[in-house]
Amino acid sequence: MLAPADWLFRTSVARHIPLSVHIDLTMRCNEHCIHCYRVIERRPELTTSELTALLDALARAGTLYLTFSGGEVFLRKDLIELVAHARCRRFDVRLKSNALLVTPETAARLRALAVRQVDVSIYSADPAVHDGITKIPGSLERSLAGAALLRDAGITVRLNCPLMKQNVAQYKEVRALAEGLGVRCGFDPMITAKNDGDMSPVALRITRKDLQTVLEDPALNPDLGRPAPAGIPPVRTDLDAVPCGASHNACYISAYGDVMPCVAMPIACGNVRDEPFEEIWHRSPQMLRVRAIRIRDLHTCAACAASQFCTRCPGQALVETGDLRGPSPASCEHTLARAQAAGSSAVPASMLRAG
Numbered sequence: 001m002l003a004p005a006d007w008l009f010r011t012s013v014a015r016h017i018p019l020s021v022h023i024d025l026t027m028r029c030n031e032h033c034i035h036c037y038r039v040i041e042r043r044p045e046l047t048t049s050e051l052t053a054l055l056d057a058l059a060r061a062g063t064l065y066l067t068f069s070g071g072e073v074f075l076r077k078d079l080i081e082l083v084a085h086a087r088c089r090r091f092d093v094r095l096k097s098n099a100l101l102v103t104p105e106t107a108a109r110l111r112a113l114a115v116r117q118v119d120v121s122i123y124s125a126d127p128a129v130h131d132g133i134t135k136i137p138g139s140l141e142r143s144l145a146g147a148a149l150l151r152d153a154g155i156t157v158r159l160n161c162p163l164m165k166q167n168v169a170q171y172k173e174v175r176a177l178a179e180g181l182g183v184r185c186g187f188d189p190m191i192t193a194k195n196d197g198d199m200s201p202v203a204l205r206i207t208r209k210d211l212q213t214v215l216e217d218p219a220l221n222p223d224l225g226r227p228a229p230a231g232i233p234p235v236r237t238d239l240d241a242v243p244c245g246a247s248h249n250a251c252y253i254s255a256y257g258d259v260m261p262c263v264a265m266p267i268a269c270g271n272v273r274d275e276p277f278e279e280i281w282h283r284s285p286q287m288l289r290v291r292a293i294r295i296r297d298l299h300t301c302a303a304c305a306a307s308q309f310c311t312r313c314p315g316q317a318l319v320e321t322g323d324l325r326g327p328s329p330a331s332c333e334h335t336l337a338r339a340q341a342a343g344s345s346a347v348p349a350s351m352l353r354a355g
Helices: 004-014 048-061 079-088 104-112 127-134 139-152 168-181 200-204 208-215 277-283 285-291 314-321 329-342 349-353
Strands: 020-026 065-070 092-097 117-121 156-162 184-188 250-253 258-260
Touching: 020 048, 048 079, 048 277, 065 079, 079 092, 079 104, 104 139, 117 139, 127 139, 139 156, 139 168, 156 168, 168 184, 168 208, 208 329, 258 277, 277 285, 314 329
Parallel strands: 020 065, 020 250, 065 092, 092 117, 117 156, 156 184
Antiparallel strands: 250 258
């Protein structure tokens, strides 16, 4: 019998329901993070009325999980109004923010609206490192103060820490910071290119060795050291499965109204200012092209011995190599680091030594 989450995923994929949608409300930000993917364009951002109409369309399409991000969402003067509209449409709402602009009043309003979670970007417990990444003096202190206000209001808070060369050695301190605040914590080693294809942030990515160190930390990986599950087949048996949820039950909508399969997959499938969301989701040739891909279509990946450890990102594959069906070099590095951390004997030693 399938777990409820697995059933929901499979059902939404089978029925092409956009279960999870990520909307960037603005590209404006009060920080200038060195790794950020955002690009400000000379186009007007979606207005309040355009966004509320979009939320109505998403509700009709069956969306449940809604993420508001940016840029900095609290720079939108209509943020509370948009959250209220989303909650009236029964969306499960999550916000991503740096929390610099959080006040006791806004925290109380978000709690009253039953926002599920606010993810707060924290890069280090050391102000010099954190503020060096955001390029805003005093930003660590202000972000932590905002996170504490949200926590005190009764909102679930998660400190999100993208790992890069500047801060990877301090991940334990960030975890301790979260524990001291009584909030959740998460780490992400995938630093992406900018929305316009600029690859400069990629130079900030950590090495496989550094990632392996993080993955071998039992405090982050409680399953470490447990025997690998028996019966893993030598070849993949899921060749007819979808590579990920992008275009199947998830998508991204930019602050300018562009609909894409995923925030990491820069394929513009249409714009909600030009045609209804439902039309783009169900009939866009670009969306359908991505939706047609199955694991068997992924040359190299479909037969890879490390596939059991893989969280391949098709968007990264496209950005890094121009090939939507090929491997993502960054994902390969992360996969091999996971295999090494797990002590897998299923992956050839020659693969583990490479790179």
